Amino acid sequence: MGCFAFKSGKSRRSKRQKAVGAPGSDSGGQKSKASSASTPSRSIQELSEERGAQRLRVFDLEELSSATNGFSRSLKLGEGGFGSVYRAFFRSAAGGRVVLAVKRLNQRSRQGHKQWLAEVQFLGVLEHPNLVKLIGYCAVDSEASNDRLLVYEFMPNKTLDDHLFNRAHPPLPWRTRLQIMIGAARGLDYLHEGVPEVQDLIDALLASQVIYRDFKAANILLDSEFKPKLSDFGLAREGPTEGKTHVSTAVVGTHGYAAPDYIETGHLTVKSDVWSFGVVLYEILTGRRSLDRNRPPEEQKLLGWVRRHPPDGQSFRTIMDPRLGGRYPPAAAREVARLADRCLVKNPKERPAMRDVVDDLEKVLQMEPPPPADKKKEGDGNKPAFPSSAKR
Known part of the structure; x- marks a missing residue:
């Protein structure tokens, strides 16, 4: 099963790999005219060029293929309108194992590049405990195919x-x-x-x-x-x-x-x-x-x-x-x-x-008191009770 050293920051892009572009563009490299941090009217797409570039890692397709054992069926977590989601194994700089989720665009997907780009732009900017964390992305164009992938934190209890x-x-x-x-x-x-x-x-x-x-x-x-x-x-x-x-x-x-x-x-x-x-x-x-x-x-x-x-x-x-x-x-x-x-x-x-x-x-x-800490309430099984006063 493919594992490798997972490093923070951007990885080196392959010659065919594309960066996330400005809104309405399929390629990168052009700076937004409204990139000043003091401009309150900037759009999410414009903010993504600044904030997303700092937060997201650009993965190589070969890295993601290795981490998913060649996008093995045995590591497939599910499939949706965008494509298939796989469990992926990486190795941290300290030598420990890191589990992430990799979503790969189905070439026949009707959502396609536009939705992939929206996902990168929004989750490259937005950050909240109740939004899934996007780790990075991969975009590779070749004569054989156009690959679009997203890498997220792994959520073990599904949906x-x-x-x-x-x-x-x-x-x-x-x-x-x-x-x-x-x-x-x-x-x-x-x-x-x-x-x-x-x-x-x-x-x-x-x-x-x-x-x-x-x-x-x-x-x-x-x-x-x-x-x-x-x-x-x-x-x-x-x-x-x-x-x-x-x-x-x-x-x-x-x-x-x-x-x-x-x-x-x-x-x-x-x-x-x-x-x-x-x-x-x-x-x-x-x-x-x-x-x-x-x-x-x-x-x-x-x-x-x-x-x-x-x-x-x-x-x-x-x-x-x-x-x-x-x-x-x-x-x-x-x-x-x-x-x-x-x-x-x-x-x-x-x-x-x-x-x-x-x-x-x-x-x-609050209409029902929480179960005692030393005794699980009947019917609660092994499900945890997390506090209602958690930070918004």
Whole structure:
């Protein structure tokens, strides 16, 4: 299995290897006209030339092939619209083993270079405990193929989607579900509003929000302690510029999660993400996918089904995930459903901001005391409980 010395900083580029270019360009080398750190209106793409160049490593294709044992099927973690993801083994400067994840673009992928470039640009600039960390990238053009790869931190517990819907995994306990959604909400809040901890980016982020555009359980990765991190920024967009209320764009995303106002008009706002968050809240309550063709016709569309069992109704308990085994506070579950309903209102202006969503979920978490440190609560299995007061 290919292992090699993993060194910090950029590696030497091969003659065919390409650097990440400026926005709208497929090649590098041209400096942005707005590269001054004092300019608050710089875009994410422009900031990526400065900050991303310092943070990201440029990998050789040969290095990544070695680390994945020739992109072996035995090291394949999964496959999505972009391509396949592999476990990769590197050797640190101290001689220890480092495990990372390598995503390789499928040559037939419809997302292609544009989404690969967006991922590099956004994750080369943005930094938050609830966003997956991009280590580096690889771009090689040759007569035989055009290779595009991304190298991330490794997330050993896969995705929220896996743990909610794959019966091979034990059911997620109630508290763990809430803590995952709180972390995911913090990640969206950071994208939408910016955070004071990142002083050199705050002006730019406040001037131009980031809209995630593909929030779903499959894009919420879980680390060794089940802390969530948002991944897959290939569809992310910067928000409207000053004086505008929305971004007009082609409708993309995942069926079952996109806001109806976005689908109907192509008008994209941060409230489009809030709708998607509401869908996932109902997924963690019910243990059901947003769309499931294997269920009876009246139950295939999750939102249509749960609306027949409102939070204040007597039949509400019938929608709760049976894998929870009744081990959840009923009052807290109803509050989560009420919050989901606020996220899913038709008028996007009436949906809550993600900062308010974080606050509401933290209050719900406090409705049930944490399990004693010396005794795990029944039903919690081996899942850790991480504090709700963690840094946003």
